[in-house]
Amino acid sequence: MDDISIGITRRERGLDRAFEILNFLRLKRQPMRPNEIALAVGAPRSSVYDLVNLMVRQGVLEYRGEDGRVFLGRKLYFLGVAYAEQFDLMRECDKLLATIAEETRETAQMCMLEGNRYTVAQMKEGPRPFRISSNIGELVSIPWTASGRLLVSHMSDAEIVDFIPAQDFKMPDGHWLDPAVFIAEVREAARVGYFTFNSVVETFTHCFAVPVYRADGICVATLCLVTPKEDGLKNRASYLKTLIDAAADLSSRLGHMPEEDECRLADQR
CATH class of the missing domain: 1.10.10.10 (Winged helix-like DNA-binding domain superfamily/Winged helix DNA-binding domain)
Incomplete structure (x- = not known):
């Protein structure tokens, strides 16, 4: 040399x-x-x-x-x-959603909290003939959504109960979701880094949500897929990988580093 x-x-x-x-x-x-x-x-x-x-x-x-x-x-x-x-979250999400929708052929969304409700902030429909759409900006009860489990994950149990209006635990079909069950799902979603379920709003759809973290480890948005139920279950692993990779990239550009969360957890033990 x-x-x-x-x-x-x-x-x-x-x-x-x-x-x-x-x-x-x-x-x-x-x-x-x-x-x-x-x-x-x-x-x-x-x-x-x-x-x-x-x-x-x-x-x-x-x-x-x-x-x-x-x-x-x-x-x-x-x-x-x-x-x-030079970094604009909405602009960067728009690019990512287009890529996700093209890769999966499903409806891709970026979702956030608006006050104490959930809303779809951006959406890109996939190229498949059968498309699933949502109204951008429409306010929805947090417990009705996959993203909701992640967007409140930084709160304590008591803060979650205080934050979400009591009537919002009533599901679209009329049954009541026990707040304790919801909180358990919040903690599990935070642990594994995603949440998926069959939609309680549209019975024929399956929803995927993955967190986007800012530098302090708080989930400020989610990247989501809304798919026909059968397709979502069939392609679950590949859809999750696409979302997780995209969300990790976006989180890193917001200054988030996963090892920092590990340090925080270690300090709390």
Whole structure:
């Protein structure tokens, strides 16, 4: 390997280590000393000190306190603002839904909360002759929907009961859904990362919902498929994979990192 190649490799390793340091601090959510960072990420202290000093000079890290602790710097905030100005959730979802609808040939939706109700914010119909549509913007009771189980998953049990109007637990066919059963479904949906069921609104359809997370781990939207019941059950695995991959991509562009959720769970145990 020549000197130029060696230099490029070292710079690449340095960049990888710098991003590892930044991500570590992001996950820890607190200032730390360079030697603590080096121990945590398994890196030589000398290289971590060098990178920390470089990032401090660039404003990417800042000293906090008088004991040499560092944390994320204000330049990262300005970079984040610039990114946010160019990232539009609705625009990006529109592209994803078109891809999902084309790949699955089913109706793809992006759904959100509107107050204490559920609504379809965007929709793309698949190219199949038989199409299933919803009214964009129509408000629907949260317990009636697959997405509802995910959109309230960040709330406590008591918060969910307080948030959803009591009458919304009455299903379209007239029977009442026990809030405890709904909450159990919410927790299971959050655990596995999706929710599917035969629609309680349209009896011939099967619904799929996968969460889109923002940086703090809260589900801000869902990517969904609404399919004929038989097709949905037959193609369940492939449909879920398509939705999960698309939602993970969108979540990452919102700043969400799955390992951060794992850290939060570990801290709560």
